[in-house]
Ligand SMILES: Nc1ncnc2c1ncn2[C@@H]1O[C@H](COP(=O)(O)OP(=O)(O)OP(=O)(O)O)[C@@H](O)[C@H]1O
C-alpha cells in the first residue's frame with residue numbers, strides 16, 4: 001500500500017471526528033503556540049537591546065580610572081586620574097585582541113555661533129574613537145591624525161548642536177563657532193545616532209582633537225595622566241572578554257598593583273551589560289518554556305488516549321482490513337500516520353496562534369516582529385515527534401490484534 | 411494444475427487451550443476441495459464449522475496436520491505471509507457484512523486492492539466492475555447505511571470478488587438476511603460458481619445448502635458426511651421484484 005493512500009485514510013479519520021481531534025490536539029496547539037510566542041518575544045527583546053547597544057559601539061570596552069566600586073557608591077570616577085598616555089599606547093600596541101583604543105576627554109561648555117549659543121558636552125579625542133563607536137559623518141569629514149598632532153582648532157558637531165545653532169537643514173561646514181572665546185572651524189557633522197540605552201542624546205555633543213582639547217579647553221593639568229576614559233574596540237565579539245582580561249593584567253603590571261589589592265581602574269564590558277539587560281525577558285521566556293513542555297507532554301498523552309479509544313472503536317475495521325490482506329506494518333502505519341496527522345495539524349495550528357500572539361506582543365511593546373523559520377520547523381517537527389512517540393503504543397496494539405477476535409469484536 | 415486439488419486437508423486438528431481445559435474444536439479432518447466446487451458446510455452449533463473456515467481462510471493455524479492451499483502448505487505460515495495469501499487467493503464474506511461505515515460502496519470494494527498495491531485508477535475501475543457484476547452498478551457512491559441488508563451483502567461479495575481470488579469463503583452469509591434476499595445472494599454465488607469460482611459457505615439452513623453442489627456435515631470436530639448432488643437452481647421469485 002502506498003504512502004499517499006495511508007495518509008488519505010488517516011486524514012479522513014481525523015476529519016471525521018473534528019471536535020474530538022481538535023480537543024485532542026489542544027495540548028500540542030498550546031505547547032507549540034507557547035514556543036513560537038516565547039522565541040518571538042525573546043528575539044524581539046534581544047534585537048531591541050542589541051540595537052540600543054550597537055549604537056554605543058561594537059565590541060566596546062570602557063576603561064575608567066579609579067576602583068570600580070568604593071563603599072557601594074560610585075566614588076568619583078575620573079576625579080583621581082590613574083591612567084596615563086603611556087598606558088593607552090601600551091594597550092594599543094601590546095594587546096593583540098585590541099583593534100583600536102582612544103582616549104575620551106570630556107567636559108561641558110558653551111558653543112557660540114554668529115546668531116545663537118548652546119551648552120553641550122565637549123569631547124577631545126582621536127580619529128579612532130569614531131571607528132570604535134561606529135559613528136559616521138553626515139557632512140564633512142572626521143579630523144585627521146595630522147590635526148591631532150598639530151592641535152588644529154577644528155570641531156565636529158552633533159546634529160542636535162547643529163539644530164540649535166543653525167537650524168535643522170543648515171550646512172554649517174566651514175562656519176566658525178566659539179568655545180571659551182576661541183574660534184573653531186566646523187569640519188564635520190555627525191550622522192544622527194539617537195539616544196543611548198540610558199536615554200542621553202548622543203547627538204548633543206561636539207568633538208575636537210584631544211591635543212586641541214588639552215591646550216585650549218582643559219587648561220593646565222597633569223601632563224602624563226589622561227583626564228578621562230579610554231575607549232577600546234576589540235577585534236571581534238569573542239575577543240571582547242579576552243581583551244578585558246589582557247588589559248586588566250597589563251594595567252596591573254604597569255601600575256605595579258600588588259596581588260590581592262584591588263585594581264586602580266575599572267573596565268566595563270558593554271556586551272556583558274547588554275546581556276544583563278536581557279535577563280528581564282528570561283523570566284517570561286522560562287515561564288513560556290515550561291508551559292510549552294507541560295502542554296506538549298499533556299498533548300502527547302491526549303493523543304495516546306484518543307488513539308487507544310480509536311483502536312478499540314475500530315477493532316472490527318482492523319479485523320476486516322487484516323482479513324482482506326493488511327499486514328502488521330500496514331495497520332501500524334495507518335494508526336501511526338493518524339497520530340502523526342493529529343499532532344502535525346495541532347503543531348500547525350499552534351504555529352498560527354503563536355505568531356498571532358507574538359504579533360500582538362510585538363505591537364504592544366514596540367519590538368520588531370521576528371519570525372524564525374527554523375523555530376517553526378523545529379516546533380512542527382517536535383509535534384510530529386510527540387505524535388510518533390505517543391502514537392506508537394496504540395498503533396502497535398492495533399497491529400498485533402488477532403484478526404479472528406477483532407472480526408468478532410462487539 | 412489438473413489433478414491437484416485447490417484445498418487439501420490432512421488430519422487437521424485444532425485445540426484451544428482455555429486455562430486448564432482443552433477445547434478440541436477439530437479432531438482430525440481430512441478433505442479435498444476441487445477447483446469449481448460449491449461446498450455447503452452444515453452441522454450443529456459448536457461442531458467446528460467456523461474453526462474450519464478460519465483455517466481455510468489463513469486467519470488461524472492448525473494445531474496439527476497439514477493444510478495445502480493451491481498446492482502450498484499454509485499450515486505454518488507467519489502473520490504477514492498469511493496476510494498475503496488472504497489478499498491474493500481468498501475472498502471473505504461475513505454474516506455481519508463488515509463493511510466500513512461512512513465509506514462508499516466503491517471504496518469498500520477497493521479495500522483488498524489497496525493492500526495488493528494496485529494503482530488508484532485500476533483500483534477504481536475494478537471495484538466498479540465488481541459492483542456491476544453483483545448488480546449494484548447504480549449504487550457506487552452509497553454508504554452502507556443507505557443500502558438494504560441484501561445490498562450490503564452484495565457489496566461484501568463484490569469486495570470478495572474484486573481481487574479475483576481462487577476461493578471464496580462465506581461463514582453464514584445469509585444469516586442476517588430474509589429468505590427472499592437469501593435466495594438472491596445464493597443466485598449470485600451460483601453464478602460465480604458457473605464462472606469457475608470455488609466457494610465454501612457455512613449455513614444452518616438446509617434450504618440454503620440445497621443450492622450447493624456438495625454438502626459437508628460436521629459433527630464434534632469431524633466430517634460426518636460429505637455428499638455431492640445436483641444443486642437446486644436459485645431463482646428469485648418474480649413477484650414484488652424490487653431490486654435496483
Ligand atoms: N477462540 C476460541 N477459544 C476457545 N474455544 C473456542 C474458540 N473458538 C471456538 N471455540 C470452541 O470450539 C468449538 C467449535 O467452535 P466453532 O465456532 O467452530 O463452532 P461452529 O460450528 O461455528 O458453531 P456455530 O454454528 O454456533 O457458529 C466450540 O466448542 C467453541 O466453543
Ligand SMILES: [Mg+2]
Pocket residue numbers: 459460461
Ligand atoms: Mg460459527
